[in-house]
Amino acid sequence: MEVGIPKGTRDFLPIEVARRKWMFGIIEEVFKVYGYVPIETPVLENLSTLTGKYGEEGDRLLFKVLNNGDYLNKADDQAYQNKDSNKFTPSIAKRGMRYDLTVPFARYVVMHRNDISLPFKRYQIQPVWRADRPQKGRYQEFYQCDVDVVGSKSLSYEAELIQIYDDVFAALGIPVIIRINHRQLLSGIAGFAGIGEQWIDMTMAIDKLDKIGEEGVRKEMGERNIPAAAQDIIFNLLKHKDIASLRAAVTEDPAVAGSLEEMERVFNFLDGLTLKNKVQFDITLARGLGYYTGCIFEVTAVDAEMGSLGGGGRYDNLTGVFGWPDVPGVGVSFGAERIYDVLEAKGLFPAHVQAGPKVLIAAFDDASHQYAFKCVSQIRQAGIAADLYPEPGKLKKQFKYATDIGSTYIAIAGETEASKGTLNLKHLQSGEQEELTIEAIIAKLK
RNA sequence: GUGGCUAUAGCUCAGUAGGUUAGAGCGCUAGAUUGUGGUUCUGGAGGUCGUGGGUUCGAGACCCUCUAGCCACCCCA
Numbered sequence: 001m002e003v004g005i006p007k008g009t010r011d012f013l014p015i016e017v018a019r020r021k022w023m024f025g026i027i028e029e030v031f032k033v034y035g036y037v038p039i040e041t042p043v044l045e046n047l048s049t050l051t052g053k054y055g056e057e058g059d060r061l062l063f064k065v066l067n068n069g070d071y072l073n074k075a076d077d078q079a080y081q082n083k084d085s086n087k088f089t090p091s092i093a094k095r096g097m098r099y100d101l102t103v104p105f106a107r108y109v110v111m112h113r114n115d116i117s118l119p120f121k122r123y124q125i126q127p128v129w130r131a132d133r134p135q136k137g138r139y140q141e142f143y144q145c146d147v148d149v150v151g152s153k154s155l156s157y158e159a160e161l162i163q164i165y166d167d168v169f170a171a172l173g174i175p176v177i178i179r180i181n182h183r184q185l186l187s188g189i190a191g192f193a194g195i196g197e198q199w200i201d202m203t204m205a206i207d208k209l210d211k212i213g214e215e216g217v218r219k220e221m222g223e224r225n226i227p228a229a230a231q232d233i234i235f236n237l238l239k240h241k242d243i244a245s246l247r248a249a250v251t252e253d254p255a256v257a258g259s260l261e262e263m264e265r266v267f268n269f270l271d272g273l274t275l276k277n278k279v280q281f282d283i284t285l286a287r288g289l290g291y292y293t294g295c296i297f298e299v300t301a302v303d304a305e306m307g308s309l310g311g312g313g314r315y316d317n318l319t320g321v322f323g324w325p326d327v328p329g330v331g332v333s334f335g336a337e338r339i340y341d342v343l344e345a346k347g348l349f350p351a352h353v354q355a356g357p358k359v360l361i362a363a364f365d366d367a368s369h370q371y372a373f374k375c376v377s378q379i380r381q382a383g384i385a386a387d388l389y390p391e392p393g394k395l396k397k398q399f400k401y402a403t404d405i406g407s408t409y410i411a412i413a414g415e416t417e418a419s420k421g422t423l424n425l426k427h428l429q430s431g432e433q434e435e436l437t438i439e440a441i442i443a444k445l446k
Numbered sequence: 447g448u449g450g451c452u453a454u455a456g457c458u459c460a461g462u463a464g465g466u467u468a469g470a471g472c473g474c475u476a477g478a479u480u481g482u483g484g485u486u487c488u489g490g491a492g493g494u495c496g497u498g499g500g501u502u503c504g505a506g507a508c509c510c511u512c513u514a515g516c517c518a519c520c521c522c523a
Contacts (some may be wrong), residue, residue, distance in 0.1 A: 335523030399483030
């Protein structure tokens, strides 16, 4: 029988799970310190909750779940005859798997509006699913770690989220650049260049500036029917690398001025704080154009070939589609899989992050195996992860097993040790070895 | 959704103009080694060459089909 798992999904080995837990633990710890509380939502949402929230592209990438029972009986014959998948699908699938954590969160806020107080600060670490074609750093099942606050327009939260990014990546040991931009600045620039209607086209093109260069961006703008004259105006503005000089160049535009002031206020909050990573204004940054309305963020590793490790932004009206208008919010997300891949590639996992027990006990013969069993239960009672090799005998085999399962120590039990109530405790990596009583071992490993 | 590349042992890959019994390294296993592993040496097991078809006296190699994986684009974490 041929075995396999669906494309874009992965199994995790014990050591990988240990490392992932370490990583999630660091992220979660920072979230908690900043006063965010965890929530969870189901894997499955009503398809109607999900469709139409991520654009046409997003709808295509949604995993739909076939109805139970005699679903064909209730299927939309008409739509089937017309080969109209968009209309047919809802008649056979009323549920879908969540595509991100933000939309389910919006639904959650609306449904539980009586149980939560605003501003509501939540974090959520759960897997999401996208029927995307897998490639490097991209999977069909992957974890997102979201922190959002809804119910406040305070720009202090933008600053706070930048700090969270800074703290997490510092704790993980990945140097990053945190970039910030503003949606209204982008639409303002488009308006300034006389192509206000096409601001999204413009933004998607300049987002690729560092990848395809000015020439490539101009070509793409041309393909999107942005006139050359407008392109010139835009590139003139893109030359400004800091907020002050940009402000001087576009004084009369209130949308632009407002967005610049907002970003300046965010930087003012951060002023005087010691950040471990670089935070910079980047006029070419674009993301989440569908629903972000204010500041937008993105994090990239300083020296790793990997897409963004996270991003986010402010949205004025996330819950509006679910019937509760004018609830502002801001949040960011961490791309756990990519962060893991970077940690792995750069060997940043600490040596103490191991899958196996603290100690494996090896015995020579039946008598010492009996003794070792008493020892291992005593160590376990003290709350220390310990294991006993099931057969007494050759040490070579037992050493190899101890190393393979990731045990930190091996403890040898023989006739001499049994008579003295001791074990020979050896650190597998350093090779240091000492004969200790069980009590001493417990004290040492605790 | 579009395009490109790949598919040979558990893993990473060789396999020369189509020509006998398809190889290596790593891993696995047994021993050298009856109280000390990750070093070394020796032996052993393990392959319908992804699937189905075609060309040929002869196909792992050439052609087509399908499937799977990888990479890039779109988009995105």
